[in-house]
Amino acid sequence: MKQEIAVKVDDLTVAYNYKPVLWDIDLEIPEGVLMAIVGPNGAGKSTLIKAILGILKPIAGSISIYGKPYEDQRKLVAYVPQKGSVDWDFPTTALDVVMMGTYGSLGWIKRPGQKQKKAALEALEKVGMLPFKNRQISQLSGGQQQRIFLARALVQDASIYFMDEPFQGVDASTEIAIINILKALRKAGKTVIVVHHDLQTVPEYFDWVTFLNVKKIATGPVKDIFNDDNLTKTYGINYKVSIQE
Amino acid sequence: MLGSFAVLRKQSLLGDAISHAALPGIAIAFLITGAKDTNTLLLGALVSGLIGTFWIRGIITKTHLKSDTALGLILSLFFGFGMLLLTFIQKQPNANQAGLDKYLFGQAATLVERDVWMMAIVTGICLIVMLTFWKEFKILLFDADYTKTLGFNTKTIDILITSFIVLAIVLGLQTVGVVLMSAMLLAPAAAARQWTNSLSVMVFLAAIFGAFSGVFGTAISATQNNLSTGPVIVLVASVFVVFSFVFSPSRGLLFKQIRFIKNRRDLELHKTLAFMYHIAESHENISHPHTVRLLNNFQGYTKSTLQKLVDKQYVELNGNMWNLTKKGFETAANLYTKQTTDDE
Ligand SMILES: Nc1ncnc2c1ncn2[C@@H]1O[C@H](COP(=O)(O)OP(=O)(O)O)[C@@H](O)[C@H]1O
Numbered sequence: 001m002k003q004e005i006a007v008k009v010d011d012l013t014v015a016y017n018y019k020p021v022l023w024d025i026d027l028e029i030p031e032g033v034l035m036a037i038v039g040p041n042g043a044g045k046s047t048l049i050k051a052i053l054g055i056l057k058p059i060a061g062s063i064s065i066y067g068k069p070y071e072d073q074r075k076l077v078a079y080v081p082q083k084g085s086v087d088w089d090f091p092t093t094a095l096d097v098v099m100m101g102t103y104g105s106l107g108w109i110k111r112p113g114q115k116q117k118k119a120a121l122e123a124l125e126k127v128g129m130l131p132f133k134n135r136q137i138s139q140l141s142g143g144q145q146q147r148i149f150l151a152r153a154l155v156q157d158a159s160i161y162f163m164d165e166p167f168q169g170v171d172a173s174t175e176i177a178i179i180n181i182l183k184a185l186r187k188a189g190k191t192v193i194v195v196h197h198d199l200q201t202v203p204e205y206f207d208w209v210t211f212l213n214v215k216k217i218a219t220g221p222v223k224d225i226f227n228d229d230n231l232t233k234t235y236g237i238n239y240k241v242s243i244q245e
Numbered sequence: 246m247l248g249s250f251a252v253l254r255k256q257s258l259l260g261d262a263i264s265h266a267a268l269p270g271i272a273i274a275f276l277i278t279g280a281k282d283t284n285t286l287l288l289g290a291l292v293s294g295l296i297g298t299f300w301i302r303g304i305i306t307k308t309h310l311k312s313d314t315a316l317g318l319i320l321s322l323f324f325g326f327g328m329l330l331l332t333f334i335q336k337q338p339n340a341n342q343a344g345l346d347k348y349l350f351g352q353a354a355t356l357v358e359r360d361v362w363m364m365a366i367v368t369g370i371c372l373i374v375m376l377t378f379w380k381e382f383k384i385l386l387f388d389a390d391y392t393k394t395l396g397f398n399t400k401t402i403d404i405l406i407t408s409f410i411v412l413a414i415v416l417g418l419q420t421v422g423v424v425l426m427s428a429m430l431l432a433p434a435a436a437a438r439q440w441t442n443s444l445s446v447m448v449f450l451a452a453i454f455g456a457f458s459g460v461f462g463t464a465i466s467a468t469q470n471n472l473s474t475g476p477v478i479v480l481v482a483s484v485f486v487v488f489s490f491v492f493s494p495s496r497g498l499l500f501k502q503i504r505f506i507k508n509r510r511d512l513e514l515h516k517t518l519a520f521m522y523h524i525a526e527s528h529e530n531i532s533h534p535h536t537v538r539l540l541n542n543f544q545g546y547t548k549s550t551l552q553k554l555v556d557k558q559y560v561e562l563n564g565n566m567w568n569l570t571k572k573g574f575e576t577a578a579n580l581y582t583k584q585t586t587d588d589e
């Protein structure tokens with residue numbers, strides 16, 4: 001069976017100022033996988049996603065989404081940024097933030113109408129946040145804020161989802177709710193790429209994994225490459241104990 | 246009004262930098278044209294304000310400097326240069342020289358009808374642009390990276406917002422002057438933020454606060470001979486800010502303090518009740534009377550808390566003896582289980 005390649009990264013090098021943060025990354029992500037990106041803090045995981053999404057301009061390399069440049073394929077891609085990247089004290093409501101997911105398809109100037117609102121309400125329902133739709137975002141818990149971000153991406157109705165640490169600072173019930181949504185996305189044939197920190201849960205949650213630490217260490221099916229060798233190469237210390245309980 | 250965007254971008258210093266950056270523009274425009282015509286001078290201010298702003302951006306993106314540092318740098322550079330030019334102009338044997346210093350502290354009294362019209366028109370244009378690009382402004386302010394992934398040219402939106410802030414500042418220069426301008430820009434917005442959690446209401450309130458400060462400040466300064474208008478307007482705006490920070494129902498200091506005290510009182514009451522519950526529990530009959538002295542060992546117990554418990558009919562007092570009522574016992578029992586579940 002030949003799988004289509006959803007995301008292809010070629011020779012990608014990214015630097016802030018003059019210090020390279022990603023070095024010569026080659027990566028092929030097959031369609032329909034639920035993939036974890038793992039690596040220590042500062043490994044460049046967020047940077048990789050931002051470069052793929054065109055938020056950062058790379059020094060070298062190219063990105064393609066289903067064989068075409070990202071600019072032509074925007075509508076196929078949704079993004080869940082790291083929760084800490086925005087100011088949650090911003091004066092707006094949960095529903096309003098989820099509605100932002102529809103802005104891309106609306107384009108300039110046009111305002112969201114009933115159709116967009118309906119889509120946003122459906123997404124809120126999926127993440128179990130409907131009762132909080134009119135809640136001021138600063139008055140949501142960390143887990144609830146994360147669900148709102150997820151709902152905003154769901155509204156985009158994309159084929160490929162990039163999520164930066166969606167499990168960061170959430171309680172157990174939110175974690176289960178989120179992983180169920182991710183698995184449902186995969187089941188629907190979507191490709192989901194998740195920056196993940198909890199190594200213990202990688203085999204349980206994901207079927208594909210990429211090890212990253214400035215350079216790409218390895219990428220492939222979890223059952224083939226999620227082993228002590230790659231963990232040690234990525235994290236620099238022996239991970240035997242922590243993984244094989 | 247536009248100050249709202251500046252406040253939300255945490256770029257409060259930007260207003261300061263822009264208004265100071267406008268000063269050399271005024272001076273240069275005067276030197277070149279020799280005219281005191283307001284529009285010419287304000288055009289100069291606009292140009293140098295914009296130059297200053299885009300330099301600041303350039304410095305932030307191209308170097309390691311933090312934005313505060315870049316702002317401060319440009320601010321002092323342009324202001325120093327502007328003051329130098331002003332001094333130079335003042336030394337010139339030119340009868341026209343006076344009147345430029347009004348841009349330092351502002352002088353609303355010198356406004357003529359035409360200036361007011363001009364302000365009204367520009368404000369109108371700002372309003373239309375703001376309503377047109379409301380969605381874009383909002384999403385950019387909340388989450389710039391995400392906005393980019395959706396395909397919006399964030400630079401365009403950003404330049405639009407910044408240009409309008411600069412324009413608003415330049416127009417206000419004549420009224421409140423370079424030195425106080427940023428206060429005028431930010432104060433109404435900061436005050437408005439205290440009262441609402443909605444962006445549209447915030448912008449609307451800021452506009453009202455700003456307009457009210459202007460009108461009220463002008464009125465006050467008109468009653469007094471030697472009160473200049475600009476500072477009085479800013480003072481009125483500041484009163485709004487202080488008032489808002491103290492009295493706003495959800496974010497204000499006063500209500501926070503009241504809530505805090507109330508929560509602590511409730512907690513003390515609950516603790517005392519829980520303590521009584523423990524004592525009562527050790528007896529078969531829950532309403533068995535105990536001596537008040539027993540409670541003295543318990544920290545947080547006061548006569549008034551006991552009295553409150555009596556008022557709520559949780560406790561009955563007989564001389565020096567107290568006993569829990571059935572209602573009190575049940576409340577305490579619930580409290581106890583609730584606390585233990587909360588602790589998980
Ligand atoms: N805006 C920035 N400016 C300069 N350096 C940055 C910036 N963002 C991240 N970095 C640096 O790039 C490296 C990778 O960051 P990041 O991609 O956020 O790592 P991760 O998400 O894997 O923790 C880190 O060393 C970090 O300090």
Ligand SMILES: [Mg+2]
Pocket residue numbers: 045046047082164
């Ligand atoms: Mg990160």
